[in-house]
Amino acid sequence: MKPVFPGVLMCVLWLLCDASVGLVDVQIKNGKCVLNGTEIENGKSISSETPCESRTCDAKTKTVEIIGCGPIVAPPNCTLVNGTGTFPKCCRHAVCKRTDSKPVNITALLSSLTTC
Known part of the structure; x- marks a missing residue:
C-alpha cells in the first residue's frame, strides 16, 4: 500500500474540522428555545x-447555534458521496480508491483518528 501524500492528508484533515456555523435569534418559551416551531431544551x-x-x-x-456540513472538495482519485443519518x-x-482498487472512506478513517 502506498503512503498517503502529506498534502492530501492535510487537506482532508482541514475538511474534517471545517463546518458551517451560525447563530439565530429565537424566542424563549418555558426556558426552551423555539426555532421554526421546534422547542430545544436549554444547553441541549x-x-x-x-x-x-x-x-x-x-x-x-x-x-440557537446551528452547525452544518462545511464545504468539501474531492481529492484526486476520490469522489464525493452523500452521507446518511443525522448530523454529522x-x-x-470523500470516498477514495487505494492502489489495490478497493474503495476506502478516507473521511471516516481520518475522523476516527482526529478531533477538532
Missing part, C-alpha cells in the same frame, strides 16, 4: 438529517 442539541445540521439552544442569550453522518464525504 438536536441533530437532523434534512437539513443536515445540529442545533444547540442557549436560552440565556436567546440564540449526513454530510457529504
Whole structure:
C-alpha cells in the first residue's frame, strides 16, 4: 500500500474540522428555545438529517447555534458521496480508491483518528 501524500492528508484533515456555523435569534418559551416551531431544551442539541445540521439552544442569550456540513472538495482519485443519518453522518464525504482498487472512506478513517 502506498503512503498517503502529506498534502492530501492535510487537506482532508482541514475538511474534517471545517463546518458551517451560525447563530439565530429565537424566542424563549418555558426556558426552551423555539426555532421554526421546534422547542430545544436549554444547553441541549438536536441533530437532523434534512437539513443536515445540529442545533444547540442557549436560552440565556436567546440564540440557537446551528452547525452544518462545511464545504468539501474531492481529492484526486476520490469522489464525493452523500452521507446518511443525522448530523454529522449526513454530510457529504470523500470516498477514495487505494492502489489495490478497493474503495476506502478516507473521511471516516481520518475522523476516527482526529478531533477538532
